Amino acid sequence: MAETRSLDRVVIRFAGDSGDGMQLTGDRFTAESASLGNDIATLPNFPAEIRAPQGTLPGVSSFQVHFAEYDIVTPGDRPDVLIAMNPAALKANLKDLPEGGVIIVDQGDFTKRNLAKVGWNSDPLTDGTLDKWKVHALDLSGLAVAAAKPFGLGRKDASRTKNMFALGLLCWLYSRERKGTIDFLKTKFANKPEIRDANIAAFNAGHAYGETAEIFEHRYTISPAPMPAGRYRQVTGNLATAYGLMAGADLAGLQLFLGSYPITPASDILHELSRRKDVGVVTFQAEDEIAGISAAIGASWAGNLGVTTTSGPGMALKMEALGLALMTELPLVVVNVQRAGPSTGMPTKTEQADLLQALMGRHGEAPVPVLAAQSPADCFDTAVEACRIALKYRTPVIVLTDGYLANGAEPWRIPDLDAMEPIDPGFATEPNAAKPDGSPAFHPYVRDENLARAFAIPGTPGLEHRIGGLEKNATTGAISYDPANHEAMIRTRAEKVAGIVRDVPDLEVHDPSGKARVLVLGWGSTYGPITAAARRVRLAGREVATVHLRHLNPMPANLGDILRGYERIIVPEMNLGQLAFVLRAQYLVDVQSYSRVRGLPISIAELEEHLTAEIDALEDK
Amino acid sequence: MTNGLTHIPVATAPQTRKDFTSDQEVRWCPGCGDYVILSTFQGMLADLGLARENTVVISGIGCSSRFPYYVDCYGMHSIHGRATAIATGVAAAREDLNVWVVTGDGDALSIGGNHLIHALRRNVNLTILLFNNRIYGLTKGQYSPTSEIGKLTKSSPYGSLDNPFDPVALALGAGATFVARAVDSDRVMLSEVMKQAAQHQGAALIEIYQNCPIFNDEAFDALKGPEAAESLIKLVDGEPVKFGADDRLCVVRGDYGLEIVETAGADPERIVVHDAARPDPTQAFALAQLTDHGVLHRAPVGIFRDVDRPAYDFELRAQVAAAKAENPRAALSAAMRGGASWEIA
Numbered sequence: 001m002a003e004t005r006s007l008d009r010v011v012i013r014f015a016g017d018s019g020d021g022m023q024l025t026g027d028r029f030t031a032e033s034a035s036l037g038n039d040i041a042t043l044p045n046f047p048a049e050i051r052a053p054q055g056t057l058p059g060v061s062s063f064q065v066h067f068a069e070y071d072i073v074t075p076g077d078r079p080d081v082l083i084a085m086n087p088a089a090l091k092a093n094l095k096d097l098p099e100g101g102v103i104i105v106d107q108g109d110f111t112k113r114n115l116a117k118v119g120w121n122s123d124p125l126t127d128g129t130l131d132k133w134k135v136h137a138l139d140l141s142g143l144a145v146a147a148a149k150p151f152g153l154g155r156k157d158a159s160r161t162k163n164m165f166a167l168g169l170l171c172w173l174y175s176r177e178r179k180g181t182i183d184f185l186k187t188k189f190a191n192k193p194e195i196r197d198a199n200i201a202a203f204n205a206g207h208a209y210g211e212t213a214e215i216f217e218h219r220y221t222i223s224p225a226p227m228p229a230g231r232y233r234q235v236t237g238n239l240a241t242a243y244g245l246m247a248g249a250d251l252a253g254l255q256l257f258l259g260s261y262p263i264t265p266a267s268d269i270l271h272e273l274s275r276r277k278d279v280g281v282v283t284f285q286a287e288d289e290i291a292g293i294s295a296a297i298g299a300s301w302a303g304n305l306g307v308t309t310t311s312g313p314g315m316a317l318k319m320e321a322l323g324l325a326l327m328t329e330l331p332l333v334v335v336n337v338q339r340a341g342p343s344t345g346m347p348t349k350t351e352q353a354d355l356l357q358a359l360m361g362r363h364g365e366a367p368v369p370v371l372a373a374q375s376p377a378d379c380f381d382t383a384v385e386a387c388r389i390a391l392k393y394r395t396p397v398i399v400l401t402d403g404y405l406a407n408g409a410e411p412w413r414i415p416d417l418d419a420m421e422p423i424d425p426g427f428a429t430e431p432n433a434a435k436p437d438g439s440p441a442f443h444p445y446v447r448d449e450n451l452a453r454a455f456a457i458p459g460t461p462g463l464e465h466r467i468g469g470l471e472k473n474a475t476t477g478a479i480s481y482d483p484a485n486h487e488a489m490i491r492t493r494a495e496k497v498a499g500i501v502r503d504v505p506d507l508e509v510h511d512p513s514g515k516a517r518v519l520v521l522g523w524g525s526t527y528g529p530i531t532a533a534a535r536r537v538r539l540a541g542r543e544v545a546t547v548h549l550r551h552l553n554p555m556p557a558n559l560g561d562i563l564r565g566y567e568r569i570i571v572p573e574m575n576l577g578q579l580a581f582v583l584r585a586q587y588l589v590d591v592q593s594y595s596r597v598r599g600l601p602i603s604i605a606e607l608e609e610h611l612t613a614e615i616d617a618l619e620d621k
Numbered sequence: 622m623t624n625g626l627t628h629i630p631v632a633t634a635p636q637t638r639k640d641f642t643s644d645q646e647v648r649w650c651p652g653c654g655d656y657v658i659l660s661t662f663q664g665m666l667a668d669l670g671l672a673r674e675n676t677v678v679i680s681g682i683g684c685s686s687r688f689p690y691y692v693d694c695y696g697m698h699s700i701h702g703r704a705t706a707i708a709t710g711v712a713a714a715r716e717d718l719n720v721w722v723v724t725g726d727g728d729a730l731s732i733g734g735n736h737l738i739h740a741l742r743r744n745v746n747l748t749i750l751l752f753n754n755r756i757y758g759l760t761k762g763q764y765s766p767t768s769e770i771g772k773l774t775k776s777s778p779y780g781s782l783d784n785p786f787d788p789v790a791l792a793l794g795a796g797a798t799f800v801a802r803a804v805d806s807d808r809v810m811l812s813e814v815m816k817q818a819a820q821h822q823g824a825a826l827i828e829i830y831q832n833c834p835i836f837n838d839e840a841f842d843a844l845k846g847p848e849a850a851e852s853l854i855k856l857v858d859g860e861p862v863k864f865g866a867d868d869r870l871c872v873v874r875g876d877y878g879l880e881i882v883e884t885a886g887a888d889p890e891r892i893v894v895h896d897a898a899r900p901d902p903t904q905a906f907a908l909a910q911l912t913d914h915g916v917l918h919r920a921p922v923g924i925f926r927d928v929d930r931p932a933y934d935f936e937l938r939a940q941v942a943a944a945k946a947e948n949p950r951a952a953l954s955a956a957m958r959g960g961a962s963w964e965i966a
Contacts, residue, residue: 031961034961034963035961035963037963180961224965227965228965229965230964230965231958231962231963231965232962232963232964232965233958233959233961233962233963234959234961235959243953243957246953246956247957250950250953255714257710257714276952276953276956277940277943277944277945278946278949278952278956279945279946279949279952279953279956280941280945280949281941282713282714282937282938284709284937286706286739287706287735287736287739288735290703290706290736291706291709291735291736291739294699294703294706294707294709294736295706295707295709295710295713296710297699297707297710298679298706298707298709298711298712298713299710299713300710301697301707301710301711302677302711302714302715302718303714303715304714306710321700321703323700324700324703328697414957414958415957416954417953417954417957418950435644458674458675458677458695458711458715458718459674459675459695459715460674461672461673461674462674463674464673464674464693464694464695465695465696466643466689466690466695466696466697466698467696467697467698468689468690468696468697468699469682469698469699469700470698478645479645479690
């Protein structure tokens with residue numbers, strides 16, 4: 001009987017062929033861990049090819065899960081345990097595994113032919129290649145077939161249950177419950193009893209194998225993490241974004257209209273919203289990116305909350321229409337799930353290189369509020385806030401997330417919609433001006449205390465008027481080429497967006513000792529790696545302060561003071577220093593950029609090393 | 622035939638053309654065909670008798686796209702080529718709006734060609750007025766996608782090389798359910814075609830031959846004045862297609878497509894009888910082929926096609942209405958709780 005030990009955290013990576021069901025396996029393991037109360041963070045990694053040739057390196061798909069007894073902020077840099085279903089999965093992931101890490105491989109798949117597919121002339125399981133690691137080579141395929149065969153499946157179908165065998169084994173190793181997965185399999189394969197029973201059998205067999213085979217010296221437990229009370233679920237960034245958009249429209253009492261064109265990695269938002277007709281969402285899969293945003297503008301003008309979702313290349317196409325939304329001062333939310341660019345770039349990989357595009361990508365003086373989410377669950381709050389700003393100020397709002405947030409998942413405390421503050425769309429119903437003859441008139445550019453213009457939707461009697469992309473007279477709304485009027489309108493639009501800062505909470509710097517001389521400032525999905533790296537720096541006895549930006553335009557009112565309060569400011573970004581560029585321009589502060597553009601989240605270990613060196617260099621002065 | 626105006630509130634009092642005239646000074650060049658189209662449109666709207674506030678006119682960019690500023694209802698002058706896409710969003714969002722798109726040959730067929738064909742194939746409930754002057758006017762005289770080959774303009778000093786689109790044939794090819802053509806100078810026909818297009822449920826496209834006196838004057842002269850009887854093939858539903866003085870010419874089925882022959886020598890059995898409601902668009906397409914591609918000396922006008930097919934936006938709303946929960950907030954809360962959630966005390 002293996003001895004049970006307790007761990008505070010573990011990172012496991014499931015890797016296999018894209019047909020091996022690794023995403024499903026990882027997902028199930030995560031669900032079991034979440035229900036035990038561990039904090040979790042996950043990151044899938046899949047090839048852009050739908051089905052790359054079997055057993056090859058481009059066909060490797062993986063799913064990493066980090067679970068712990070404390071609050072974690074990233075899926076982890078490097079796995080402690082790698083489950084590799086074939087030689088390609090082992091070869092593709094080996095470099096990420098630290099020395100001494102655990103490898104579990106399906107020995108049954110390590111045939112001469114499969115080894116040759118990835119360029120291995122000899123078997124790494126026996127030739128010493130894996131000496132640095134703790135290797136458990138098991139015939140997962142063979143064991144799974146033995147368990148699944150009695151249910152009438154052929155060898156090929158039976159061997160497909162090997163992911164469930166592996167999952168059962170891992171559930172034993174980390175003391176996870178089995179009931180959730182068994183219930184899941186019963187539902188998923190309700191119409192295919194033989195597949196259902198074979199998978200359940202393989203899953204149970206994997207668990208029993210761990211119990212009886214005595215190949216593992218230890219079994220592990222990870223205690224629940226302390227988290228605020230409430231009902232939780234796992235959520236990915238894209239799903240949380242979809243919920244946030246629906247919640248925003250619901251709080252405003254408006255129909256949500258999504259005009260969108262499929263694009264990686266944003267399509268899951270379109271998919272979720274298309275399913276949610278029960279909530280009353282209208283989705284329009286447009287002929288192209290431009291039609292997506294144009295239809296959303298039309299719907300907003302007609303009194304819906306118009307939304308469009310996309311990624312970098314699509315964002316580029318939407319820019320002219322975004323200018324129209326800005327000029328006509330209509331509410332609109334534009335979500336850019338950033339991916340590695342430029343051009344087609346690396347569609348399934350993450351990046352933060354669209355910040356300057358969001359801030360400055362339009363022609364003319366065209367200010368747009370920009371928000372960025374910092375974690376998968378935070379996408380919900382960010383989307384709701386974007387809806388609130390769009391409706392209150394009658395402006396397009398850009399929400400930046402990225403591929404890492406979109407597909408990554410973490411526990412989310414499900415909010416109570418009834419407890420959230422409603423949004424007043426404030427449509428005009430009465431005339432607000434008079435014609436020269438004294439009869440009532442409606443002037444669309446009469447503004448409220450927030451500089452938001454009067455907005456009457458079609459169908460409102462007596463308020464008929466025209467809007468458009470041409471510059472308009474600040475008072476009457478008629479076309480105007482008057483120089484002074486143009487300048488006044490430009491300044492008013494800029495002032496309106498700048499004034500949103502009144503709704504932006506001051507930043508709170510995290511500086512536990514209050515003695516830090518170095519401040520790390522981030523935005524968007526670098527929140528996880530920055531927080532984790534700063535924790536390690538502090539654990540090692542150094543001082544470091546951190547602060548994170550959600551509002552990229554306008555920026556919080558106290559940011560300037562914060563920047564001037566530290567000797568050294570480091571800005572980690574997955575681009576070549578775009579926020580650093582803006583901060584230098586706007587605040588005349590010599591911030592230092594820390595850039596990584598590899599299509600991957602910033603490495604915690606590398607950032608920790610960099611911060612340590614910076615802090616030490618400052619101490620030496 | 623299903624009526625596309627079923628859900629639009631009607632006016633509470635009789636209306637005149639003046640009710641649809643805005644306070645903006647109309648600024649097209651003297652002699653521009655747009656003037657007569659505008660006044661015909663305003664008069665037609667008054668005749669339709671719908672609530673003014675529920676009428677929406679959306680345009681793109683170009684001379685014709687100034688149109689919304691002059692019509693006193695709700696209007697949007699948008700960006701180049703996108704009016705059809707914006708109008709699709711408006712129509713999808715609201716069933717109680719009578720949606721019009723005003724566009725030109727450059728706006729609809731060049732920069733906005735993609736949106737046009739997709740609005741037509743989807744059959745969105747809106748009416749598109751395509752002002753075709755066969756030239757770029759606002760940018761001062763370059764050839765357009767409907768200009769004849771060899772057109773001499775500032776951007777084609779050696780003659781344009783592009784084969785032109787026939788907007789009617791393009792619309793039919795895209796699966797449009799209502800396609801018509803009219804000439805700016807024939808107010809009676811234009812008004813009648815607009816009215817029928819408005820009542821059509823789904824996307825309706827009217828190509829309007831519109832004279833540009835500055836950059837392409839006389840492009841349609843052969844279709845106007847004394848020559849018109851010989852050059853305009855007026856399509857009348859249910860009638861044999863005959864034209865010319867005393868109907869001396871007619872359209873007959875040939876071995877391949879349609880042919881124009883002397884009526885006197887024609888086999889009456891082979892004379893085409895126009896039937897706009899024919900589900901198969903082949904005959905309408907063949908009629909469209911009788912249009913000159915070069916300088917215009919002959920063109921069929923009237924309603925080429927008017928068939929019943931469910932409108933996209935009606936079906937979209939029906940799908941949502943059928944699935945929508947009684948309490949959408951509760952449905953959203955349930956979705957947010959998801960399949961697997963857990964309680965932390």
